[in-house]
Amino acid sequence: MSGTAAPPAAPVDPDRYDDPDSIEAGRKLFARPATFVMGVAKLDQLPPADLPEVAIAGRSNVGKSSLINALTGQGSLARTSNTPGRTQQINLFDLSGRLTLVDLPGYGYAQAPKDLVQRWTRMVFAYLRGRPSLLRICLLIDARHGTKKVDDDVIEMLGKAAVPFQVVLTKADLVKRADLEALTLALAARLAKTVGAMPNPIPTSSRSQKGIELLRSALAKLARPQIETPR
Numbered sequence: 001m002s003g004t005a006a007p008p009a010a011p012v013d014p015d016r017y018d019d020p021d022s023i024e025a026g027r028k029l030f031a032r033p034a035t036f037v038m039g040v041a042k043l044d045q046l047p048p049a050d051l052p053e054v055a056i057a058g059r060s061n062v063g064k065s066s067l068i069n070a071l072t073g074q075g076s077l078a079r080t081s082n083t084p085g086r087t088q089q090i091n092l093f094d095l096s097g098r099l100t101l102v103d104l105p106g107y108g109y110a111q112a113p114k115d116l117v118q119r120w121t122r123m124v125f126a127y128l129r130g131r132p133s134l135l136r137i138c139l140l141i142d143a144r145h146g147t148k149k150v151d152d153d154v155i156e157m158l159g160k161a162a163v164p165f166q167v168v169l170t171k172a173d174l175v176k177r178a179d180l181e182a183l184t185l186a187l188a189a190r191l192a193k194t195v196g197a198m199p200n201p202i203p204t205s206s207r208s209q210k211g212i213e214l215l216r217s218a219l220a221k222l223a224r225p226q227i228e229t230p231r
């Protein structure tokens with residue numbers, strides 16, 4: 001050492017989640033088995049809102065349940081299906097008492113009976129607007145199709161509800177790299193002008209695991225701190 005003071009450390013950007021420490025925090029959050037808490041068909045059956053909550057929302061069949069399984073590394077935690085509209089309840093999963101992940105019924109499933117669709121849509125929107133512990137919504141968009149009209153409606157509603165949302169592209173394994181990049185850039189430009197939106201969409205694939213580490217890291221920023229148990 002020459003005796004000169006070390007240069008001041010660069011300020012850490014609290015929103016950054018692609019650095020090694022944040023990735024490690026994400027890994028830790030999802031390292032222990034996640035547990036199914038309950039599934040509710042009505043909002044008044046929800047447990048008390050005392051843990052930070054992140055909801056996985058998106059069109060029917062976009063890959064919400066598959067993403068929860070990929071994040072937790074537990075292949076059959078959330079039920080997935082080729083049949084759109086499979087998840088009909090709000091399902092809650094606990095991550096070590098630090099964060100609750102919420103698997104929502106999909107919206108915009110045209111083939112289901114109309115009154116059922118309306119009931120789901122009403123319930124999901126009421127949940128998204130009114131849940132006090134809801135810190136973030138992951139809004140899933142199929143990377144093959146981009147946003148549809150119903151997604152635009154949801155984005156507008158989220159802006160009004162003032163719940164920050166992160167766009168997550170799903171099924172990236174089914175899209176050419178150039179197309180995925182083009183969609184990601186176009187969405188980023190749009191989100192920059194959208195109230196409540198986190199700036200960068202995260203491309204993911206539950207099949208190839210692409211983006212899963214990064215999303216774990218982003219979610220760990222919202223979790224309760226880990227309590228270190230003394231040896």
Ligand SMILES: Nc1nc2c(ncn2[C@@H]2O[C@H](COP(=O)(O)OP(=O)(O)OP(=O)(O)O)[C@@H](O)[C@H]2O)c(=O)[nH]1
Pocket residue numbers: 058059060061062063064065066067079080081082083084085086087088104105106107170171172173174204205206207208
């Ligand atoms: N290739 C590919 N297929 C996927 C991916 N994620 C989900 N799928 C498939 O997409 C279909 C729907 O997946 P789900 O996870 O059940 O979708 P969901 O959004 O939970 O559907 P609902 O609960 O009905 O709204 C299933 O056949 C999955 O195997 C992915 O990353 N890549």
Ligand SMILES: [Mg+2]
Pocket residue numbers: 064065066079080086087103
């Ligand atoms: Mg589902």
